[in-house]
Amino acid sequence: MAKNRNLVFFLGVLASFTLSSFPVTVSGEPPILFTFGDSSYDVGNTKFFSSEFDPATTWPYGDSIDDPSGRWSDGHIVPDFVGRLIGHREPIPPVLDPKADLSRGASFAIAGAVVLGSQSTTASMNFGQQISKFLELHKQWTDKERAEAIYMVNIGAEDYLNFAKAHPNANTVEQLTQVAHVLQRIPRELTSLYRAGGARKFAVQNLGPLGCLPIVRQEFKTGENCMEMVNFMVKTHNERLSRLLVAITVPLLYRGFRYSLFDFNGEILRRINEPSLHGYTDTTTSCCGTGSRNAYGCGYSNVHAKLCSYQKSFLFFDGRHNTEKTDEEVANLFYSGDKHVVSPMNIKDLVGKAATDLLAQEI
8 A cells, every 4th residue: 555655656746747847838839939130040041031152051050960951050059949848849930931831930030130230231131120020920820829929039149240340449438339229229129029019928048258259269369368349248238138128027118028038148158167067178169160260161162161070069069159059058048947047037937927918909
C-alpha cells in the first residue's frame, strides 16, 4: 500500500513538472507570433525583398541544421526558439514569402533594417515600414488573436553601427543626439502597433554590446578592446528604452499595454567576460569569415572564409550574428528567465496573462 502511495505521489510530481514545462496560454492554443527587427530576427525576408545576392541563403549559413534558409546563423535564431517554447511546432514564416501560411504569425524582420531613414536610403524595410506592412495585413487575424499575440522587437543596432562608420570621431553631444533620435521613433512605432494594430503584448530585446562585435573590433582595429563610442551609445539607449517602456504602460494612456524587456546586453557581456563558464572557447572572433577576427565574408564564394570546426564553442557565428547555441540560450532566458534578465515579466508570464483590458473599439 505504501509503495502504491509513493508511486501515485511520484506520478503526480512528474505530471506537475511536465505540465509546467508547456506554455500556459489563455485560449489553449499557442498565441500568434509576430517579429520585427533586423538581420538578427530575419528568417528569410531578405531573399524575397531583393534580387541581390543574399549570403545567408548559402552554406555555411544553416550548417547546423542543413538548411541555409536566409537566417544569419549556423542554425535557428531567437524567434524560432521562442516560437517553439510558446507552442508552435514550426517556425513562423517570412512575411514576404508569397507562399507563406500566415495563420500562426509572420516575421517582418529583415537584414539591414534601421529605425531612422527611409527605403530610398536603405536597401531594406525600416522599422516603420515593417509596422506599415503589418497594418496592411492585420485584418487577416481576429481582434482577439492580435490582442493575445506576442510581438517580438529587436531594432536599432544598424542605426548605431552605421553612425559609427559615418562619424567615427563623433563627440558625446553628437552621440547622444543620435540616441535621442532613435528613441524618439521607437515608442511611436510601438504605440502605432497598439492603436492601429490591436497589439497588447510586446517582447522587446535590448541592444547587445555592439562595440564588442568581431566585425567592429576588426574594422576599427580595437585589438582586445571593444569600441567604447558604440557601447556608450548602446548603454544610453538601453537605459532610456527601459524608462520609455515604463512610461508607455501608464494605465490612462495605453490600457492593457504589457511587455517583457530582455537584457540581451548583459547576457552577451557575461559570455564575453566569462567564456568557459558558458561553454565557449572563443567569444571575440567569428566562427565563419576572414580577417583578424574572422569577421568578414562568410557565405561569399569569392572570399576564402574560414569555418570553425565546432560552432557551439563560439559566441558569434559571423562578424555580428550569434551561433545557434547562443540564440537558444537567449531564447530560453527571454521565455522563462527571472527578473535579473527579463522584466517586469518574462514571455511565459506574458503569454499567460489575458488581454482583459482590451476594448473592441480600440482596435
